[in-house]
Amino acid sequence: MKMEYRLNDEKQNYPAIYHYSSLDVMEITCRLSCEYFVKNKRVYKAVSTALEPNELHIIYVEEHKMVSYEDESTYGNxxxxxxxxxxxxxxxxxxxxxxxxxxxxxxxxxxxxxxxxxxxxxxxxxxxxxxxxxxxxxxxxxxxxxxxxxxxxxx
The missing domain is CATH 3.10.20 (Ubiquitin-like (UB roll))
Known part of the structure; x- marks a missing residue:
C-alpha cells in the first residue's frame, strides 16, 4: 500500500514531503494513529488524514518544535x-x-x-x-x- 506525508499548505498545493510505495496495512494503521512524526531531525504534527480513490493514504502535517531527551535510544528493529x-x-x-x-x-x-x-x-x-x-x-x-x-x- 502507498502512503504520503504532505505539508498542510494550501498555497503550495499540499506538497508531498515523504512518499512510501510499499507499506503493509498494519504499519499504515500505526502511522495513522500517531499525532507526531519525526524524520531527519524535524518534527511534524498531523492535522488530518485522507484516503484517495487510488488507495493512497495521506497524512497532512505541519512543522512543529523539536524536543529531544537525553535517554533516547535508536532501535535495530x-x-x-x-x-x-x-x-x-x-x-x-x-x-x-x-x-x-x-x-x-x-x-x-x-x-x-x-x-x-x-x-x-x-x-x-x-x-x-x-x-x-x-x-x-x-x-x-x-x-x-x-x-x-x-x-x-x-x-
Whole structure:
C-alpha cells in the first residue's frame, strides 16, 4: 500500500514531503494513529488524514518544535517506548522494548489508557492516560506519551 506525508499548505498545493510505495496495512494503521512524526531531525504534527480513490493514504502535517531527551535510544528493529510527560518538558522512559512487528504495538497505539506494573508481589498496576503518540523514524521507534492518573488497579 502507498502512503504520503504532505505539508498542510494550501498555497503550495499540499506538497508531498515523504512518499512510501510499499507499506503493509498494519504499519499504515500505526502511522495513522500517531499525532507526531519525526524524520531527519524535524518534527511534524498531523492535522488530518485522507484516503484517495487510488488507495493512497495521506497524512497532512505541519512543522512543529523539536524536543529531544537525553535517554533516547535508536532501535535495530522496531522500538516502542512509554514515557511519562512532566510539566518541565521532561519525559522519562517508563518502559522500552524492541519488537519485531507493527502488530506488537498497534494495541497500545489505539488505547487511551494503559497499565504499567507497579508491584509484582501485590499484582498492582498504575493507570496511565494517553497524552500523545509519535513515530520517530530517526530512532525507528513508536512512543506513547502519557500521564499517570493516580489510579492503581489490582489483578
Amino acid at each position: 522496531i522500538g516502542f517506548e512509554i514515557r511519562e510527560i512532566h510539566s518541565n518538558n521532561k519525559a522519562p522512559v517508563i518502559k522500552r522494548e524492541q519488537v519485531f512487528s507493527h502488530a506488537d504495538v498497534v494495541s497500545y497505539l489505539h488505547s487511551d489508557f494503559i497499565y504499567i506494573p507497579n508491584d509484582i508481589k501485590t499484582e498492582t498496576y498504575k493507570e496511565m492516560q494517553l497524552d500523545s503518540l509519535e513515530i520517530d523514524e530517526d530512532r525507528n521507534c513508536y512512543v506513547f506519551y502519557g500521564i499517570f492518573t493516580g489510579v492503581d488497579i489490582y489483578y
